Amino acid sequence: MKKPFALKRRITQILGGALITAAVSTMLIVPAASAQERDSFKIAWSIYAGWIPWKYVDESGIMKKWADKYGIEVEIVQINDYIESINQYTAGEFDGVVATSMDALSIPSAGGVDTTALIVGDYSNGNDGLVMKGSSDIKDLKGEQVNLVELSVSHYLLARALDSVGMSERDVTVVNTGDADIVAAFSTDGVKNVVTWNPLLADVLEMPSANGVFDSSQIPGHIKDLTIVNTQTLAENPALGKALVGAWFELMAEMSTDSEAGQEARAFLGEASGTDQAGYEAQLAGMKMFWEPKDAIAFISSDQAIEAMDSVREFSYQKGLLGEGASSADFVGISFPGGKTLGDSANIKLRFDPAYMQMAADDAL
Known part of the structure; x- marks a missing residue:
């Protein structure tokens, strides 16, 4: 087995007042990527076992197939610096990005960018x-x-x-x-x-x-890996949500099996992440993967998921990750399925919205 390289991920940096101001100012000066109905979108990803499937979705043609179905183009862009990819999303340079739930909260959401967790892909379960x-x-x-x-x-x-x-x-x-x-x-x-x-x-x-x-x-469910998108962009361009969710769960259906297609995908992703099929599968073993959309929905709708996010937001506040303007962990509102919320319901900036995953579960995409 080839030696796996260090998969950089989840390194949260404090977005101080100056950086938040700069990001928000950029979005005010330059029209946000979400400001209109469009037919072309950009999604950023960085290397980690739970996110590298986007590379296969892109290079296998699965993304193009789903984008063509809805008459749009989706560019899947690899960014080698994880935090920089989230900063660029926050500044409106990308319509979506991969991130942990903690970083989704502490960077774009705390910076004022209304963000939707479109896909809940997995949580760390020993990794x-x-x-x-x-x-x-x-x-x-x-x-x-x-x-x-x-x-x-x-x-x-x-x-x-x-x-x-x-x-x-x-x-x-x-x-x-x-x-x-x-x-x-x-x-x-x-x-x-x-x-x-x-x-x-x-x-x-x-x-x-x-x-x-x-x-x-x-601490199951506390370290979640997400694909997040700009909420306004999603609202104005539902085709983007349908195409992304459809493409992702098509690959998940393949990857979860020992079929020729599933093994081919895992071998590709092992090579792409600097190891091999066995090395990549070992990393998957340390994650609770949501191979089917119904499982992701059930998890994010559970009390367990809400309690985990409550713990994450309290930690983020204590460490100053919600910004200088945060007077408590309630500063940023977080919404969950069924109308449940944490924090300020008048300032919802992170949304766990299962609507598109439900479409996939219902075979309605």
Whole structure:
């Protein structure tokens, strides 16, 4: 099996007042991508196991087939810098982008861009984890350093791990460490505790005295991978939602089987992500994939999903990720199916709207 490379993902940066102002100003000066009915759209994606299927959707012709069905063109664009792709979406340069739920909330939504989670693709179910060297007791972290990518979902997972044993971040010292350096750092005597994601997590766990003590399977639904789109663009161009959802779930139906088509897709995606079919399937094993739209709808309509998002927004507020103007976690409103909301119902900026996935579930696309 070829060595998987570090799949960069989910590195949340604080959008300070200046950056938010610049993004919003850009959207005011230049007509937003969503300002009219159109027939051409751009969607950005970055490499991670749960998002790289967009590459296959594009290159296999599945996207073109669905776009042609609705008389539109959809350009699928790979952006190597994950956060930059979300910043460009926030500034109106793309109609949609892939993002975790935490980053969807803390960047475009907190920046005032009304955003819809069009596709809920999966959640991390073991792909993110806390590893300790020489101990398997989280309580032994008291007074210790923990290396991770600060303000990423690794930081969030650490907070949940500490909370599980009645501790808090005040009990440890977080050391900001780039994802490219995590594995090498853990191999040194000076680093005893790290939080990271696969395939880096698998590399760390193979080292002597490494103990996986907490992972994302213990907080199911908290780290969600989404395809988000501009809400106004979607409202004015329903063909975009139909084409994207139709193309995505056509591929999911193939990828979930051991058919020749399914294996071909997984082999392609393994090669595209720097590993092989087995390596890619190992990463999929650490995720709860929503192969069918009905499963994604059931999850995002559940109390579990709302409780998970409530935890994420509280963390985001505590870390200043909702911007300087946020006086509480309620600053940004979040809506869910069935009229349920979190936060300010007069300022809904993140919407988990299953309408298009329901069309796919009903075979109505």
